[in-house]
Amino acid sequence: MLNFEYYNPTKIIFGKETQNQIGDLVKAYGGNRVLLHYGGSSAKKSGVYDQVMRALKESGLTVFELGGVKPNPRVSLIREGVTLCKQEGIDFIVALGGGSVIDSAKGIAAGSYYDGDVWDFYMKKAPVGQALPIGVILTIPAAGSETSAGSVVTNEEGHYKRDCQGETLIPKFAVLNPQLCFTLPDYQVSAGVSDILAHVMERYFTNTEHVDLTDRLCEATMRTVIQNVRLVRENKENYDAWAEIMWAGTIAHNNLLGTGREQDWGSHNIEHELSAEYDIAHGAGLAIIFPAWMKYVYRENIHRFVQFAVRVWDVDFACERPEEIVLEGIRRMEGFFRSIGMPVRLSEAGIGEDRFEQMAEKACMFGSIGGFKKLSEQDIVEIFRIAR
Amino acid sequence: MLNFEYYNPTKIIFGKETQNQIGDLVKAYGGNRVLLHYGGSSAKKSGVYDQVMRALKESGLTVFELGGVKPNPRVSLIREGVTLCKQEGIDFIVALGGGSVIDSAKGIAAGSYYDGDVWDFYMKKAPVGQALPIGVILTIPAAGSETSAGSVVTNEEGHYKRDCQGETLIPKFAVLNPQLCFTLPDYQVSAGVSDILAHVMERYFTNTEHVDLTDRLCEATMRTVIQNVRLVRENKENYDAWAEIMWAGTIAHNNLLGTGREQDWGSHNIEHELSAEYDIAHGAGLAIIFPAWMKYVYRENIHRFVQFAVRVWDVDFACERPEEIVLEGIRRMEGFFRSIGMPVRLSEAGIGEDRFEQMAEKACMFGSIGGFKKLSEQDIVEIFRIAR
The missing domain is CATH 3.40.50.1970 (Rossmann fold)
Incomplete structure (x- = not known):
């Protein structure tokens, strides 16, 4: 820590x-x-x-x-x-x-x-x-x-x-x-939840060792949000489910969950270029960028991604197949985003391939980005390609 | 909530x-x-x-x-x-x-x-x-x-x-x-951890419904403490394990974990009489009182105790045997306390039966105590008896 x-x-x-x-x-x-x-x-x-x-x-x-x-x-x-x-x-x-x-x-x-x-x-x-x-x-x-x-x-x-x-x-x-929150449109609900999860994930994916407590607090927050968004989508006036999401949304970003650990924020930086350029909802952009980022970086610290898959997405642990577990975790996350109406590919948001380099350049205006893995312009272009 | x-x-x-x-x-x-x-x-x-x-x-x-x-x-x-x-x-x-x-x-x-x-x-x-x-x-x-x-x-x-x-x-x-913390004596380490767990449990055992997030945050904190105390007992200078316990100890009692839920505090009140009377360590008193309190009250809301056993103590869930699961959870908790050198019975702390009524009367000086189940003097005497 x-x-x-x-x-x-x-x-x-x-x-x-x-x-x-x-x-x-x-x-x-x-x-x-x-x-x-x-x-x-x-x-x-x-x-x-x-x-x-x-x-x-x-x-x-x-x-x-x-x-x-x-x-x-x-x-x-x-x-x-x-x-x-x-x-x-x-x-x-x-x-x-x-x-x-x-x-x-x-x-x-x-x-x-x-x-x-x-x-x-x-x-x-x-x-x-x-x-x-x-x-x-x-x-x-x-x-x-x-x-x-x-x-x-x-x-x-x-x-x-x-x-x-x-x-x-x-x-x-x-x-x-x-x-x-009862009157929020479906799309905004889901984009909000995607943003909340992203705030946790930017902190969760770290190379800092010995961060058990904050790992578990992160997982608690993610599981709560994942479970309760289904309930509010079924019934917009479900006060208790909204209460869980609302309080989780605050805790996700008051930095308690990031204490004592290096954080990433690469995906947020990349998404900012996406929504600045195409004016899509920030949460939708994150649902697209995060899976692509994960696929690009997970080998840097595969055990952390195994833990994410097992503890957040209930993937069965199997000691001999870490990579399979990681990819299954990402698949379940994509499935979750799709189930709440979020795009998980650029094409699903109607975004083409013509401005990848331009957005990557802007993202790196102040130098490379990301804490879990430092990302150069070329890395960011690769992540956009995975997200196509 | x-x-x-x-x-x-x-x-x-x-x-x-x-x-x-x-x-x-x-x-x-x-x-x-x-x-x-x-x-x-x-x-x-x-x-x-x-x-x-x-x-x-x-x-x-x-x-x-x-x-x-x-x-x-x-x-x-x-x-x-x-x-x-x-x-x-x-x-x-x-x-x-x-x-x-x-x-x-x-x-x-x-x-x-x-x-x-x-x-x-x-x-x-x-x-x-x-x-x-x-x-x-x-x-x-x-x-x-x-x-x-x-x-x-x-x-x-x-x-x-x-x-x-x-x-x-x-x-x-x-x-x-x-x-x-490196120079703390073993007994004080364990009494401290017992107190930390008790602060979480006083909040965890509630009849308030729809408290998913704080339930999970509580469980995260308890699991972290349970896991890391073993490490510091093995090596008193394990900085990272101490860091987990120290941060957990603060979060356990800054009231984040109690937000939006009725809390209990019956066991703390009972323990205060015990340590005022016998001057034993507060944490040791809690390790004695909590299991007895649990055995006395779990039927009030058995599902909550099942959740505690399954999520904190990894008891296998079985839908047809809730009572068995609860009791196994309490047994594992007692085993944990014993493994870190805490007493779990009054007799193990050298405390006899002669002042049960007197302590119960003092505990109820301002009326009945506890939020999960209101406890009268007679209830408290029963809990002391279970703790013998």
């Missing part, structure tokens, strides 16, 4: 009707002039936008709003938010939505204390410093951004998707009410 | 040589006049006392000290610490030790802002309010007090062992260096 620091101070408020506490929560954290940041019509259609707006106003807060966050959130809207926060002296941001809204809110929070262009943080030209405090009301379990220090944003000029990190970006609180 | 709040802001600094960061850590949290609180000779013999004292002084802090904390920490020493903190204007407490030292430090921290007698908190006569900030350097993985809000203390006048809880008692940071 490696030395590590772990710090996750986000207060979780979990359960039915918890969004109605939002006014008191914001006030408890010193908010007064609040920006309500959200996406599109779904929050309004489901009624949660009205509930939250009412709760904020009933608490005597001055509320500003900025909607219109799109999946793969754009830096242009963040710039707009930064201007608004500076002009209006906003002191707290409430992010109502999923990872895109939260990541957009984080960009605004960091940009509001910065004189330059907020994109600088994402291009590593400036470190994230002071930021406005953020509270989250989560409506899509997926990105894990509700307790993480990271923000992933797309710059539409040039199809760049980049992240920035900063302890000041960790939300002060996150309201998780599984009821808010 | 039940609605819940989860908040655990303790910063974890984990790994080799991390105790040398103590001066910088205390300063980062605003400390200036520091009380170093510790136990007996073991911290001095191992050298960690000198390292910590040096690191604190080199950072320019003014250091006061109060040693002498005993297992099952006494309120009399806490009173002494409170007086010292008030007299000297101490603004930060460093607890160097295991659960007893940390719990004692928490008592001092709470008492330093209170005009009455600190025992009031433990008798629920006053709620815990403001408290001095605490930082921990952990030397015994067991109690989980390094990130918890609770403190358990013994009042030697009358053999009372009671707890108090308060968000202000959560340590600001916890330094976890597995190297500091």
Whole structure:
């Protein structure tokens, strides 16, 4: 196990009707002039936008709003938010939505204390410093951004998707009410689950030895998600199954599961190029990239992939046939993704072969990627080919 | 799953040589006049006392000290610490030790802002309010007090062992260096592991339905501890195995594993009477009480005990023989405790039958105990009888 620091101070408020506490929560954290940041019509259609707006106003807060966050959130809207926060002296941001809204809110929070262009943080030209405090009301379990220090944003000029990190970006609180997931469309449910699993797998595949506890915590989280997504697809209003997925989605990415171990994140980096280029759902992109990545890298540490197959996918262990076990594990994972409506090949998402080199080059803009196996541009092109 | 709040802001600094960061850590949290609180000779013999004292002084802090904390920490020493903190204007407490030292430090921290007698908190006569900030350097993985809000203390006048809880008692940071465990005596290692397992089991045995994720996280933590304690008993300097146990000990009790579920804590309450009366190690008492408690209550929710036997103790599942499976699980647990040198019967700890009623009465001082099954005085006497 490696030395590590772990710090996750986000207060979780979990359960039915918890969004109605939002006014008191914001006030408890010193908010007064609040920006309500959200996406599109779904929050309004489901009624949660009205509930939250009412709760904020009933608490005597001055509320500003900025909607219109799109999946793969754009830096242009963040710039707009930064201007608004500076002009209006906003002191707290409430992010109502999923990872895109939260990541957009984080960009605004960091940009509001910065004189330059907020994109600088994402291009590593400036470190994230002071930021406005953020509270989250989560409506899509997926990105894990509700307790993480990271923000992933797309710059539409040039199809760049980049992240920035900063302890000041960790939300002060996150309201998780599984009821808010009942209205999610099937595809978004599955893409979210794919993202959650990917967050665990990026941590699970490591060359660090002696990480028994976090291995097992990872496996526990993956098994829970795999089992419960079937239940919510059968019945969208299965509160308890949603509760499992929602809490798992947070734990998958609050970095508990990554403590003391080298992590990978190669597949995420590759996927970011894919969704920046083709604007597909991040989770769908991950369901395509991960199996291909696995097939390309498993020989680096075959025992870890055997453990994954046996403990997560219940492949029967047989000491003499490790490779067979690994491939059966990957097959079962692909079968699982297909069973929840995710593509597992580029062709299934309508993506051709013409931009492999271009995406690989962008992925390696800052050098080779991945921790489990360092990937060069050529490696990434190979992974895209396997994913065809 | 039940609605819940989860908040655990303790910063974890984990790994080799991390105790040398103590001066910088205390300063980062605003400390200036520091009380170093510790136990007996073991911290001095191992050298960690000198390292910590040096690191604190080199950072320019003014250091006061109060040693002498005993297992099952006494309120009399806490009173002494409170007086010292008030007299000297101490603004930060460093607890160097295991659960007893940390719990004692928490008592001092709470008492330093209170005009009455600190025992009031433990008798629920006053709620815990403001408290001095605490930082921990952990030397015994067991109690989980390094990130918890609770403190358990013994009042030697009358053999009372009671707890108090308060968000202000959560340590600001916890330094976890597995190297500091190398010098622990065998018995203390095993008693610590028994305590860790008990913290998980108090949460695991619940009647709350649909708690898949936390069930699996509990099982992951228990399996890790069970596996790794064998390794540290074989080789006291097995850093990696200690790292697993140490991190598991914290996770077992930071309440992540108890989120969204009713918890039990009956066995802990019973054990507190046992160790208050006979001054045996808390972990040893738990190894005695838990099997007896299980045998007394398993019929309340046999499926949960089947799951425990199958998933934690690898008992072969057989749908037609649940009771057999449960009892085999308990037998394997007893076998495990015996294999690490823990008593599993009162007689093995030299405890007779003469005070069952008296301890049961004290355990029920505030009413019936336990969440999985409410236990009356008579129930507790029965459990003691099974434990003979």
